[in-house]
Amino acid sequence: MDIVKAENVVFEYIRRDEEGNPTDVTTALDHVSIDVRQGEFIGILGHNGSGKSTFAKHLNAILYPTEGTIYVGGMNTKDDDKLWDVRSCAGMVFQNPDNQIIGQVVEEDVGFGPENLGVPTKEIWERVEESLRAVGMLEYRKKSPNKLSGGQKQRVSIAGVLAMHPKCIVLDEPTAMLDPSGRKEVVRAIRGLNDVEKMTVILITHYMDEVVHADRIFVMDKGRVVMQGTPKEVFSDVPTLEKLRLDVPGPTRIAWELKKKGLPLPDGILTAEELVKEIEKCR
Amino acid sequence: MIRDITIGQYYQTESPVHRLDPRVKLLGTLLFIITLFLYKNPAGYALGIVFLLAVIKTSRVPIRFITKGLKGILVVLLLTVIINLFLTPGTELVSFWKFTITYEGIGVALTMLFRLTMLIMGSSIVTLTTTPNNLTDGLEKGLGFLKIFRGPVGDVAMMMSIALRFIPILMEETDRIMKAQLARGADFESGNIVKKAKALVPVLVPLFVSAFRRAGDLAMAMEARCYRGGDGRTKMKPLIYKKRDAIAYIILFSFVILSVWIGRWQVISEFFNSLYLRFILK
């Protein structure tokens, strides 16, 4: 069964004047259809303002579609009775690590979600421990979040979502405010979740190198899904990606340039190792 | 400057006072403050001081952390002392120009100084030995009876704990904005108080904008994690009284009873007062 199923979703931000008449309408999502199966690693790419965050907020019933429907775990997000089920089914990690940590101590923050769900005390402790271990932050459990690095804070946020035992975890540009080493550790933690825990992951980002290992990628632009497919399929179309102002990963770009110059390389090379192997084959 | 305020700052160490249930500490502070107003003679003051020092010693918090809280209200303290010193009517001690100091004035001023100092130090102990979270838990549970009157105790406790968590973040941000404005040639030091206040506007405006944005983000993050108000939540760290809390309560109530008793020693009080007036002030 599909964990997430978005059918022709349209969403408009409507600005109104004092009398309540609409003055300005931004169509942030324009007939978006995305489906995600259990256990998949999905990447959603797009330049700033392409509607990625708007889509993410739909998965958590923070926003509702103007047109079309979204099913999360088989539940319609518009169904008011299911609101909390939807939210505990799809966990959200946001961009700014400082603005989503509620607890004063790492472990208390991770326990916040389960507390809200009414999980018994003993089980909360078990969940906290297992979640912190899954993101490699167990040794920091007694620390104050203010003393952690950005990457560590984001991993705590991920643990906080994991502790709610969601079926799927949605990360909205979790690395955008991090330095390169912080980005690496967060991406490694996310991949670990998908590989080891078989967690369904929807990673929203504008760094393409973070999703080269994804099962499928959706590229968004101006509220529409403009490309979709496996990383290989999507990344072989370098000109379109450049037109969408996305940074193509280094190896893919080099391979594409070489190919344009006449080297017989296959399309969609994603990693440096792959590139080296293919170039050696050409000799 | 902002960092001098001790209230809300936790001093991390291991001590029996740190491990006490926050409810004990909160009730303890309340009772301690009440006893301060019971004393009618120096023996009572001495008892209060001995008790406070004993608690400080047990808490293993360096005394300078506790007195740091006093710095923040130094002005208030001085003002109280001066006003009481000069404005209490009674038997004249000295007088110059328009001012008169009376014996009673000295007595009242010293009493106020004592009460305020002890009050601040006593409450600092609680905030220094209790994590803010633990403190709000204590308040939540301790004031839980208000729920009968539909008081939103849980929500208020959550608000307090979030406010406490964001204090260091907002302080850092203030610092950052001030530096950014300094780099653009802002001047926070010179001029009179009006000018200084005006210079703060370019700091406060971005600070408020950012605080509102943070609040919005945080509210969304909390909703996404299924926060729906204080009811129906379970606790990761529920407050449960232990044996040491019972012992602390016994000590506390013994102290209160002792205070009531000593505080009412009128005879001794008069004896001390006359000694005090005769030898110390003359």
Ligand SMILES: Nc1ncnc2c1ncn2[C@@H]1O[C@H](COP(=O)(O)OP(=O)(O)O)[C@@H](O)[C@H]1O
């Ligand atoms: N709260 C809002 N009110 C009005 N317009 C908004 C709001 N949030 C986003 N938008 C607009 O919706 C579009 C998509 O924004 P967003 O989903 O945040 O994109 P992304 O996350 O990909 O950068 C943008 O054009 C943006 O200006």
Ligand SMILES: [Mg+2]
């Ligand atoms: Mg965004």
